[in-house]
Amino acid sequence: xxxxxxxxxxxxxxxxxxxxxxxxxxxxxxxxxxxxxxxxxxxxxxxxxxxxxxxxxxxxxxxxxxxxxxxxxxxxxxxxxxxxxxxxxxxxxxxxxxxxxxxxxxxxxxxxxxxxxxxxxxxxxxxxxxxxxxxxxxxxxxxxxxxxxxxxxxxxxxxxxxxxxxxxxxxxxxxxxxxxxxxxxxxxxxxxxxxxxxxxxxxxxxxxxxxxxxxxxxxxxxxxxxxxxxxxxxxxxxxxxxxxxxxxxxxxxxxxxxxxxxxxxxxxxxxxxxxxxxxxxxxxxxxxxxxxxxxxxxxxxxxxxxxxxxxxxxxxxxxxxxxxx
Numbered sequence: 001x002x003x004x005x006x007x008x009x010x011x012x013x014x015x016x017x018x019x020x021x022x023x024x025x026x027x028x029x030x031x032x033x034x035x036x037x038x039x040x041x042x043x044x045x046x047x048x049x050x051x052x053x054x055x056x057x058x059x060x061x062x063x064x065x066x067x068x069x070x071x072x073x074x075x076x077x078x079x080x081x082x083x084x085x086x087x088x089x090x091x092x093x094x095x096x097x098x099x100x101x102x103x104x105x106x107x108x109x110x111x112x113x114x115x116x117x118x119x120x121x122x123x124x125x126x127x128x129x130x131x132x133x134x135x136x137x138x139x140x141x142x143x144x145x146x147x148x149x150x151x152x153x154x155x156x157x158x159x160x161x162x163x164x165x166x167x168x169x170x171x172x173x174x175x176x177x178x179x180x181x182x183x184x185x186x187x188x189x190x191x192x193x194x195x196x197x198x199x200x201x202x203x204x205x206x207x208x209x210x211x212x213x214x215x216x217x218x219x220x221x222x223x224x225x226x227x228x229x230x231x232x233x234x235x236x237x238x239x240x241x242x243x244x245x246x247x248x249x250x251x252x253x254x255x256x257x258x259x260x261x262x263x264x265x266x267x268x269x270x271x272x273x274x275x276x277x278x279x280x281x282x283x284x285x286x287x288x289x290x291x292x293x294x295x296x297x298x299x300x301x302x303x304x305x306x307x308x309x310x311x312x313x314x315x316x317x318x319x320x321x322x323x324x325x
Contacts, residue, residue, distance in 0.1 A: 020264030022229035053172035063089030080122020081105035094276035192245030
């Protein structure tokens, strides 16, 4: 059924869907005020904000399948101008993130004409950590970053850690839109992402005979990558354009219909997203208790109070000397 008559989906959500003909599953991410809040509160240079925006989309894209209070943490450590960033998702739907960068190196990167975002990140590693909670063991997958975009490293993670045929695309940009007043306009960050995955058929590799398994390994292929259904859906998904993921006037239902109408597409209830930081005064006190006197000295303001600012939300916490011992 065509989706022109369905109401437009709101921003800041993850919409799960299934392509009917093939049974391939996917998720569509649309971020408006959430990504704008995170990126604007830090006043990052535009290329730094764009990279962190990508990480937030990927975190929402992957974290949406987690159970209540589980957490997904995406973290990079590299030698590039943006040497560290972290984005995390806590189920159900809480996002936050921040980036560390060298201002002069970022400025030099822009002066030289920019170039690929991968060069902005540099070489190092990308770690994806899942904390399931309830005293269960955490899982971490680490993949190398070699001047890659984050989404390219994420594809490597899917191949090596999940071994699932995956297509994913993300887009981040500032959008010029009307502000609060009739004549007021403003630039606001928007972001979006699309992922489709071919979950291995029941039994997976066990259903392949030994000869078929060897052939797949020699080809460097994953189970399901040779499926005609998967290849067809992957090609359709790859036609998505950045402006479609970012357009606030294009509903999620309509976008998915554009991409997969020949196959049929079924959408499920969207998962709302919000910006939620986990910092608190009690948490900060526990952290400060681990610092030495010399380390605390660098945090003292002119009035003798210890001041700590949360890297994620920029909230400042002030403690009197007797509170930190």
